[in-house]
Amino acid sequence: MYKDFFGFVELPFSIVPNSRYLYLSQRHKEAITHLQAGLGDGGGFAMLTGEVGTGKTTVAKAMLANLNENTKAGLILNPTFSSRDLLEAICDEFRVAYPQDATLKQLNQAIHGYLLDNHKLGWQTLLVIDEAQHLAADVLEQLRLLTNLETDTRKLLKVLLVGQPELQRLLQTTQLRQLAQRITGRYHLLPLDEKETADYIAFRLHTAGGDQQLFDRSSTKLIAKYSHGIPRLINLICDKSLNLSYYKGNRTVDKQTVTQACEEVMQFQAEIYQQDKPNQTFEWPVWGSAAIGVLAAVGIGWGVTQQLTLKPSLNVQPLNSAQTELQVSSPKVSEHAVIETLIYDQLTNEQRDLLLEQNQSSLAINELYQLWGYRASVRDNLCLSEPQSTMRCQRKMATWPQLVQQNRPVVLELNYQGRVGYVILYAIGDGKVEVLNGSERLRLPTSWLKPLWQGNILELWQAPLKETLRLGMEGPAIAILDQLLAQAVNEPAIGTEKFDAALRERVELFQRWQGIRVDGIAGQRTLELLQQGVQPDAPELKEITEEQA
Numbered sequence: 001m002y003k004d005f006f007g008f009v010e011l012p013f014s015i016v017p018n019s020r021y022l023y024l025s026q027r028h029k030e031a032i033t034h035l036q037a038g039l040g041d042g043g044g045f046a047m048l049t050g051e052v053g054t055g056k057t058t059v060a061k062a063m064l065a066n067l068n069e070n071t072k073a074g075l076i077l078n079p080t081f082s083s084r085d086l087l088e089a090i091c092d093e094f095r096v097a098y099p100q101d102a103t104l105k106q107l108n109q110a111i112h113g114y115l116l117d118n119h120k121l122g123w124q125t126l127l128v129i130d131e132a133q134h135l136a137a138d139v140l141e142q143l144r145l146l147t148n149l150e151t152d153t154r155k156l157l158k159v160l161l162v163g164q165p166e167l168q169r170l171l172q173t174t175q176l177r178q179l180a181q182r183i184t185g186r187y188h189l190l191p192l193d194e195k196e197t198a199d200y201i202a203f204r205l206h207t208a209g210g211d212q213q214l215f216d217r218s219s220t221k222l223i224a225k226y227s228h229g230i231p232r233l234i235n236l237i238c239d240k241s242l243n244l245s246y247y248k249g250n251r252t253v254d255k256q257t258v259t260q261a262c263e264e265v266m267q268f269q270a271e272i273y274q275q276d277k278p279n280q281t282f283e284w285p286v287w288g289s290a291a292i293g294v295l296a297a298v299g300i301g302w303g304v305t306q307q308l309t310l311k312p313s314l315n316v317q318p319l320n321s322a323q324t325e326l327q328v329s330s331p332k333v334s335e336h337a338v339i340e341t342l343i344y345d346q347l348t349n350e351q352r353d354l355l356l357e358q359n360q361s362s363l364a365i366n367e368l369y370q371l372w373g374y375r376a377s378v379r380d381n382l383c384l385s386e387p388q389s390t391m392r393c394q395r396k397m398a399t400w401p402q403l404v405q406q407n408r409p410v411v412l413e414l415n416y417q418g419r420v421g422y423v424i425l426y427a428i429g430d431g432k433v434e435v436l437n438g439s440e441r442l443r444l445p446t447s448w449l450k451p452l453w454q455g456n457i458l459e460l461w462q463a464p465l466k467e468t469l470r471l472g473m474e475g476p477a478i479a480i481l482d483q484l485l486a487q488a489v490n491e492p493a494i495g496t497e498k499f500d501a502a503l504r505e506r507v508e509l510f511q512r513w514q515g516i517r518v519d520g521i522a523g524q525r526t527l528e529l530l531q532q533g534v535q536p537d538a539p540e541l542k543e544i545t546e547e548q549a
Contacts, residue, residue, distance in 0.1 A: 002246035012208030013239040015232055017057070023203050023231075024062060025196045031059050031187040034395055035160060037384065039126065044147045044155040045182045047132075047171070048162045049397075050189030053232030056162050059189065060128050063160070072118055073126040079135055083142040086135075087111065090127060090146075104142075112149055115156040126158045133163035137175050144179040148517065168397050168455065178515040181529065186396045188456045191229030191418040194221055200231060201238060215241070219258040226262035229418030236265045347448055355414055355449075356421030358438040361458060364411045364422035365393060367436060368460055371409050371424070371539045383458055392463045392531075397455045400446075404428065408538050412449075413456035422458075429544035443544070461538070463531045469522040473499045481522055485510055487534045 003011055012021075024032075035046045050056045064073050074093035081089060087107035091098050091114075098110045118125050129135070135143075149156045161167060161183075168188075171180040192200055198220035202212040215223070215238070227233035240261035245253045347355075358364055362381040369376035374391055383393040403410060403425060412435065414421045426441060427434035433446045469481055479497045485506045486493035494502050504520040511518045514529050522530075 002242045005246050006210055006214070006242065006251070009209040011239070012204040012210060013235040013242070015235050017061075019061070019065075021204055021207055022058060022062060023200050024058070025055075025192055025200070027190055027192070027196075028055055028059050028062070031189050032063055034187045034383075035059075035063065035185050037185060039158045039160065039185060044150075044158060044184065045144075045179070046158075046160045046185035047167065047183050048160065048187050048189060049165055049167055051191065051230060052164060053230040054189045054191055055231050056189055057130055058231075060130060060160065060162050064128065067126070070122060071124045071126055073128065075128045075130065077130045079129055079131060079139075081135070081139055083139050086139050086142060087146075093127075094125075108146070111146060111157075115149055119151070119156050124154075124158065125156065126160065128160045128162065130162045131164075132161040133167040133170065137170070137173065140170075140176055140179055144182065147182065165454075172399065181514060181516060182525070184528075188397065188454060190415055190420055191227075192224070192231065192234070193229060193418045193420070194224045197224035197227070197229055197234060197418075200234060204235075204238075215253055215258070216255070218255050219253060222255065222258055222262060224418065226266050233265070233269065237261050240265050347444075351444070352416060352452075354437060354440070354442060355423060355435070355452065356416060356419055358422050359420060361411065361413070361422050363438055364424060365458055365460075367438065368409060368411055368424055368458070372460055372462075374460075390462055390464050392461050393458060394461075395456070395458050398457050398459075399455065400450065403457070407541050408459070408535065409541060410460075411458040412453050413458070414449075414452040415454055416452055425541065427542035427544050432544050434542065434544060461532050461535055463527070465522070465527050465531060468524065469499055469527075471499050471501070471504050471520065478503070481507075481530075484530050484534045487536065488530055489513070 002008075031048060035048060039046045048056055048059060060075070064075060067073055072094065074090065076089055076093060079086065079089070084104055084107065087104065088098070088102075090096075091107060091110055094111075094114060096110050096114045098107055102110070115125055129143075132140075143159060147155050147157050147159060165188075170176065171183070198215075198217065201215050201220055201223070205214055206212045219241075223234055223237050227237055237258070238261075241253050241258050244257050244261055245251070248257065250257070361383070365383055366376050366381045369380060369391070372391070374380075376391075380391065380393065383395055398410075410425050412423050412425050414423060421437075423435035423437050423442075425433065426436050427443075428446070431446055432443055433449050434441055434443045435449070436442075464480055465477055465484075467477070469477060474497055476497065478499050481499075482493050482496055482503060485503070488510055489506065491506075494506070496503060507522050507526065508518050508520045510530060511520075511526055514526075516525055516529070
């Protein structure tokens with residue numbers, strides 16, 4: 001209705017997919033880079049996750065549109081298949097002939113024949129499955145079996161799974177642990193931030209032939225807040241704003257109209273998207289009037305302390321600037337002061353700003369490399385490890401218990417309403433955690449950090465072994481393999497520089513334990529799992545003792 005009124009050649013905020021309106025934010029471009037790396041030589045599976053409406057399908061289609069001519073790609077949308085249905089859908093997508101009422105074995109044979117033919121012609125085969133969170137566990141397992149066909153250097157079928165965050169949880173189940181271990185590239189797509197939201201709106205207005213300044217800065221900021229940076233919700237709000245302005249006869253979109261549009265659209269969205277209601281009552285903890293005095297005196301902020309111990313007391317006095325001292329505990333992070341919270345309630349805006357202060361992952365990765373005592377290159381800092389480097393960087397999903405068990409510093413990607421920050425997990429213990437934010441070491445309750453962390457990490461590990469090792473080979477690399485395997489399976493080292501039958505048996509033991517193909521060859525996947533798991537020279541997480549806490 002408003003198209004002609006505002007001079008558009010077409011509706012700018014339609015939620016119908018249109019390649020002309022393909023907007024790739026920095027996050028979308030980063031996702032494509034990481035997924036392409038994960039699906040590179042040797043990779044079999046990659047996974048892209050994100051909330052509803054964040055642009056996952058946009059990323060997948062952008063990847064498909066930019067494939068080289070040597071790749072045969074297929075896209076399956078909205079799968080709700082049985083194992084047989086999935087195989088038939090794959091055959092249909094790649095135009096592979098199969099008998100009517102074919103069995104699973106016949107379908108597998110048809111697909112394997114197609115993959116082998118492509119390989120002989122020098123073609124790579126890529127399958128993209130959208131809405132993969134709807135696939136049942138047995139169907140995903142069937143998909144894994146399809147990727148067993150491989151050469152010494154690469155998989156004949158590569159698969160990109162695209163889905164909502166439920167897909168991450170599905171792959172963390174015991175039943176699917178083998179599939180989870182085969183995923184070599186992971187990326188969780190976050191919503192747009194305020195600037196990206198404004199750029200996104202201006203891009204769509206311009207593409208539709210309209211005025212890019214139709215929504216001013218205050219309006220786009222409001223839209224970013226209400227929509228949580230989710231492109232589909234941005235479209236709905238902008239479309240509603242233009243409709244309301246049209247009915248009012250206004251050729252500009254004022255903030256009052258945008259506010260009305262936000263409220264009308266968001267009232268019908270899921271509860272997790274609702275804005276906090278104003279004037280909510282807050283119940284003070286029963287700490288006594290002196291504790292409330294501490295709240296006022298420190299501005300509900302973080303004080304700089306030395307070995308500060310919090311104990312319940314009615315005689316607590318607020319710290320002043322003359323009483324505070326800097327605490328430096330580790331030579332590797334001597335420039336960092338420990339800043340500990342005084343109030344056990346919830347994060348204030350100032351505290352959250354400190355956690356989100358470092359908004360470039362490359363700076364955090366560089367600092368993580370320093371903890372390893374490694375001088376990183378520009379490619380290293382972008383998590384694109386140099387081919388000749390003995391260090392590897394990977395973006396992946398993890399759970400908190402996994403980080404505790406691994407006991408190594410990693411970069412945590414934090415997110416608050418679309419705003420992203422990066423910190424290094426540095427120390428844990430006694431219900432508290434210490435993180436490095438680039439300039440300081442911050443200590444806070446673990447329960448405060450977890451709501452800001454959605455499971456995305458960047459981690460480093462040493463990878464001295466790069467080439468495939470097999471029976472009959474000799475040299476220093478074999479000795480390193482022997483030492484790593486001994487630590488992995490908790491047995492004495494064989495003490496050999498020759499890949500003999502005993503070492504092959506140990507490789508098979510490790511492969512069986514990890515749930516991967518058992519062939520006795522230390523290939524790329526075996527070496528990756530082995531070297532990620534065994535890191536004798538890795539820095540460890542510091543321990544926060546009861547005295548420190």
